[in-house]
Amino acid sequence: MSRLLDVFETAVSPSYRLFGLVDTTVDTYHPNSDHANWLLSAPGMVYLQVPPQVIRASVRLESWSTVPPESTAQWSGREDVELELPGCDLALETVDCGQEAIPLVLPSPGLYRMRWHWIFNREGGPFTSPLAGRREPLPMPPGHEEELNGNDQYCLVQIWRTTAGKRFPS
Numbered sequence: 001m002s003r004l005l006d007v008f009e010t011a012v013s014p015s016y017r018l019f020g021l022v023d024t025t026v027d028t029y030h031p032n033s034d035h036a037n038w039l040l041s042a043p044g045m046v047y048l049q050v051p052p053q054v055i056r057a058s059v060r061l062e063s064w065s066t067v068p069p070e071s072t073a074q075w076s077g078r079e080d081v082e083l084e085l086p087g088c089d090l091a092l093e094t095v096d097c098g099q100e101a102i103p104l105v106l107p108s109p110g111l112y113r114m115r116w117h118w119i120f121n122r123e124g125g126p127f128t129s130p131l132a133g134r135r136e137p138l139p140m141p142p143g144h145e146e147e148l149n150g151n152d153q154y155c156l157v158q159i160w161r162t163t164a165g166k167r168f169p170s
Helices: none
Strands: 004-012 018-023 039-042 045-049 057-064 077-085 090-094 098-101 110-120 153-164
Touching (some): 039 077, 045 110
Parallel strands (some): 057 153
Antiparallel strands (some): 018 045
16 A cells, blocks of 8 residues: 655746756756657656746645555646656756755655646646647646646656665765
């Protein structure tokens, strides 16, 4: 049975249509990834592309013991990614503002899976796709008004370890 271990909520102002979650023990750089995907990842980091209309996003990070239950809520989008977190010291990162430490407790260094869900504020729309070669309006199902809290976007990120890693020197 999966168990919720820890939760952290904050808000972020994306820059250059991106914000990311990084392991601070890894030398970060902006991933040279396929910009046709919502999530851009490299070892120790994952960035979410956001529509150009997003000025402020609410973010809820959840640490789980195993795979969390599937959400029954409607979302504008969802993607999963797997990445190595050698230090488990997380930060939210934007190009303009750098890193903001996150006190989210993860079990131990290792390989993690992240499930990202997002939704846009219907009152602030329409929102257009940030993906390379696409500019169509994005779906904005109802719901999540409380989580949006007046922001342009709400993101739920669920994180769970899939494989324990080696201990890395500090």
